[in-house]
Amino acid sequence: MRMEQMALHTDKYQINMMYAHWKHGTHRSRAVFEAYFRKLPFGNGFAVFAGLQRIVDYIRALRFDQQTLDYLAEQEEAYDPAFLEELRAFRFTGELAAVPEGTLVFANEPLLRVTAPILEAQLIETAVLNFMNYQTLVATKAARIRQVAGADTLLEFGTRRAQEADAAIWGARAAYIAGFDATSNMRAGMLFGIPAKGTHAHAWVQSHASEEEAFRRYIEALPAQSTLLVDTYDTLRSGVPHAIRIGQEMAARGERLAAIRLDSGDLAYLSLEARRMLDEAGLPDVRIVASNDLDEHIIFNLKAQGAAIDSWGVGTQLITAADHPALGGVYKLVEHEQGGASVPVIKISANPEKVTTPGAKTLQRIVNRRTGKAEADYLTLADEPDGWQSQRLKLFDPLRPYHYKYVEDYEAIPLLQPVIQDGELARPLPDLAAIRAYHRQQLGLFWPQVLRKLNPADYPVDLSQAAWDLKQRMLHEERDEDER
Numbered sequence: 142m143r144m145e146q147m148a149l150h151t152d153k154y155q156i157n158m159m160y161a162h163w164k165h166g167t168h169r170s171r172a173v174f175e176a177y178f179r180k181l182p183f184g185n186g187f188a189v190f191a192g193l194q195r196i197v198d199y200i201r202a203l204r205f206d207q208q209t210l211d212y213l214a215e216q217e218e219a220y221d222p223a224f225l226e227e228l229r230a231f232r233f234t235g236e237l238a239a240v241p242e243g244t245l246v247f248a249n250e251p252l253l254r255v256t257a258p259i260l261e262a263q264l265i266e267t268a269v270l271n272f273m274n275y276q277t278l279v280a281t282k283a284a285r286i287r288q289v290a291g292a293d294t295l296l297e298f299g300t301r302r303a304q305e306a307d308a309a310i311w312g313a314r315a316a317y318i319a320g321f322d323a324t325s326n327m328r329a330g331m332l333f334g335i336p337a338k339g340t341h342a343h344a345w346v347q348s349h350a351s352e353e354e355a356f357r358r359y360i361e362a363l364p365a366q367s368t369l370l371v372d373t374y375d376t377l378r379s380g381v382p383h384a385i386r387i388g389q390e391m392a393a394r395g396e397r398l399a400a401i402r403l404d405s406g407d408l409a410y411l412s413l414e415a416r417r418m419l420d421e422a423g424l425p426d427v428r429i430v431a432s433n434d435l436d437e438h439i440i441f442n443l444k445a446q447g448a449a450i451d452s453w454g455v456g457t458q459l460i461t462a463a464d465h466p467a468l469g470g471v472y473k474l475v476e477h478e479q480g481g482a483s484v485p486v487i488k489i490s491a492n493p494e495k496v497t498t499p500g501a502k503t504l505q506r507i508v509n510r511r512t513g514k515a516e517a518d519y520l521t522l523a524d525e526p527d528g529w530q531s532q533r534l535k536l537f538d539p540l541r542p543y544h545y546k547y548v549e550d551y552e553a554i555p556l557l558q559p560v561i562q563d564g565e566l567a568r569p570l571p572d573l574a575a576i577r578a579y580h581r582q583q584l585g586l587f588w589p590q591v592l593r594k595l596n597p598a599d600y601p602v603d604l605s606q607a608a609w610d611l612k613q614r615m616l617h618e619e620r621d622e623d624e625r
């Protein structure tokens with residue numbers, strides 16, 4: 142997809158650090174950054190990774206054009222014109238490894254790893270996090286909604302309430318990855334190939350002399366796809382009876398009214414009454430769509446009340462991730478070239494959760510061959526020799542290493558896969574249909590206790606002995622340094 146000029150979709154401090162590196166001649170030193178989040182959103186037991194397509198499009202299109210360079214030249218920092226010439230020739234030349242979109246992911250594991258000259262790796266931090274945090278958040282919310290909706294149809298209706306246009310389309314895509322069936326946003330439909338679906342609004346009914354006339358004229362125009370919104374005046378006294386009359390007329394002509402939509406009031410009561418009325422009128426095939434500030438909690442409750450709803454239109458709560466409006470993903474330096482060698486680096490914090498895990502890492506999903514279920518995610522240092530995969534594996538909690546277990550008959554599935562190498566796409570990214578299928582398959586790898594939406598079980602994310610030892614050694618070295 143074509144991307145607009147995005148080079149300055151970054152925080153100024155990135156440009157300032159790039160400049161300072163350039164001034165000191167360190168801008169080509171190789172750096173390894175990893176992106177991860179520390180806390181799962183919505184109290185969920187997993188997140189659904191999304192955003193990679195946009196990240197890849199952005200990275201590959203990164204250029205500093207004349208307008209961008211002119212703007213940089215005006216800044217109060219008075220960047221050296223020779224730096225701007227360096228930027229004029231900018232291309233991303235590094236590597237990106239990432240987990241595939243649709244993967245179930247957890248806190249404190251690398252979802253992306255960038256290995257590049259530090260000038261390049263630093264520039265992309267802000268945008269990478271921007272895309273990853275939002276899309277992963279919405280995909281995760283969508284997965285929660287899919288979980289309660291079972292096999293019902295889920296329609297994404299959020300554009301009017303989304304935090305601007307990009308959020309609407311990329312949010313629609315994220316929702317589709319995690320199991321929504323369609324979006325109302327036509328642009329998302331066109332750009333991404335998501336099925337686009339729509340009913341009609343109250344304005345259609347209000348713009349006619351009567352509700353019945355409005356319904357009749359609507360189905361005359363769109364006989365095959367008509368869903369009639371029945372709550373403009375009085376759902377059970379007016380909307381549903383009028384829809385029934387239209388539905389019966391259609392049936393007499395050999396056509397079928399597709400559905401009615403409920404958009405206010407007690408959706409359990411109204412759907413059950415509407416279902417009864419439709420069935421009694423000989424229209425058991427007319428489906429019922431519901432909307433009105435729905436989320437996973439309300440859908441769960443409506444289903445528990447036996448609501449007769451076949452399709453759910455979900456907007457605001459999904460697209461704005463209203464109950465957890467940001468994923469706190471971070472992008473941390475884990476290794477940096479010093480004196481020709483790549484050296485692991487650590488960031489210490491008084492808060493143990495904020496201490497980084499040094500060294501470039503790989504991420505494996507340890508799947509028990511006997512049960513077919515994932516036991517843990519396992520981080521090794523990227524330079525650890527292969528071969529451990531065929532041995533008995535000790536899995537221990539990195540914060541409480543005396544909590545451990547052994548796994549014997551397992552498969553170690555590498556999750557961080559090469560996406561960009563030497564600035565070029567390593568292989569084509571999967572299409573949306575493949576991403577959705579992969580996401581469904583991912584769900585099958587986990588026990589229900591990890592997947593349940595209320596108080597899920599913790600899924601272990603463990604370090605290899607070598608990764609753990611490196612972290613402990615660097616923590617102690619830092620402390621010794623402080624005490625000197």
Ligand SMILES: Nc1ncnc2c1ncn2[C@@H]1O[C@H](COP(=O)(O)OP(=O)(O)OP(=O)(O)O)[C@@H](O)[C@H]1O
Pocket residue numbers: 404405406407408409410432433434435439442443446
């Ligand atoms: N049976 C139900 N159980 C739980 N929640 C419900 C039920 N029926 C509807 N809801 C939800 O309760 C909320 C009611 O919204 P609101 O107070 O705006 O009432 P309304 O009748 O929809 O009015 P409006 O015409 O302003 O949309 C919505 O989020 C709706 O999805």
Ligand SMILES: O=P(O)(O)OC[C@H]1O[C@H](OP(=O)(O)OP(=O)(O)O)[C@H](O)[C@@H]1O
Pocket residue numbers: 298299301302342404432433434435454455456457458
């Ligand atoms: O409720 P959401 O999950 O965000 O779904 C989208 C809403 O958008 C439309 O309402 P509209 O914007 O016409 O306003 P309304 O809230 O008065 O129904 C539609 O009728 C849904 O209710």
Ligand SMILES: O=C(O)c1cccnc1
Pocket residue numbers: 298299325338339340341402432454456
């Ligand atoms: O098609 C619909 O019914 C629809 C689309 C967007 C928002 N609300 C409803």
